[in-house]
Amino acid sequence: MKQLTNILLVGFCLLTAILTHAQKKSNRLMNDFIKVEGNWTGQLTYLDYSSGKPYTMSADLEIKRIPGTNEFIFVHNYPKEKSANKTDTISISKDGQYIGKEKLVSRTKLPNGNMKVITEKEGKDGNDGKKASIRQTYILGNTSFSTQKDILFSGETTWIKRHEYVYKKQHN
Template identity: 55%
Template sequence: MRKINSIITLTIIFFITSSSNAQGNSQQLIEDFQKVLGNWKGSLTYLDYSSGKPYTMAADIEVKKIDGTNDFNFINTYPKEKSANSTQTITISQDGKNIGKEEVVSRTELPDGQIQIVTQRQGKDGNDNKEALIKQTYTISKNVFSIRKDVLFAEDKKWVQRHEYVYSRD
């Protein structure tokens, strides 16, 4: 009987600790993304798969948190290509393990004070819509914010930088 009570007690402690850590991870990610609230100016550089060459264009973003949720709206505007303007909502899962459909692989505080969050998911990319592992890297600081997408196609061993948004503010 003592063994059963000990096992039950340890299970409860483990559950409480796991639950607390999950909430902490979620809260930490929310705090990280709250640092980027507001307006940013910058650029988007993407790989044109047709030509194989990078292309850079002006790109701005406004980040808003949706009250009472773990959701953030990323309102993307392209000053010279208004038809490309879009809004994306990212949701930080309650357990802090996902941002949208992407698994959070790591969260690192870099020596220069920046925070780097790396996520990944299986998906499709490229002109041929090929299977790939897709990695997003969010780099956050007080005055610089970037989002980089890298792709590893199923048959390849080398990551391809698909695009990178780099923003700054005063």
């Protein structure tokens, strides 16, 4: 009986340690995104698959946390192309392993204090919806914020920069 009690106690301790570690990971990622709440101004550069050339346009962004949740609203505003405006919601999983359906690959503190977060998922991209690996790189800072989407089409070996948003914090 004492042996069973010891096994259960060790199992409980391991489970507690695992859950505590997962909570810390989630909290770190949440804090990274809380840091970028606010209003941002910048630009979007994306690869136009039809012409094969990059296209750049003005872009503004407002990031708001939904109170009491692990979710953030991203309100995208394109001053010169209002028809492209959109709102996205991203959620950070309770275990800190996912941003939406994107699996966390790495989280690194950069020398300037910003955080670099990389996620990946499988999906489709391109004008013909080809299967691809999709990598999202977030650079989160107090005064700068960027996201870059890279695509690796199935059967290919070279990643393609699909688009990049680069923002500076607006001071109200």
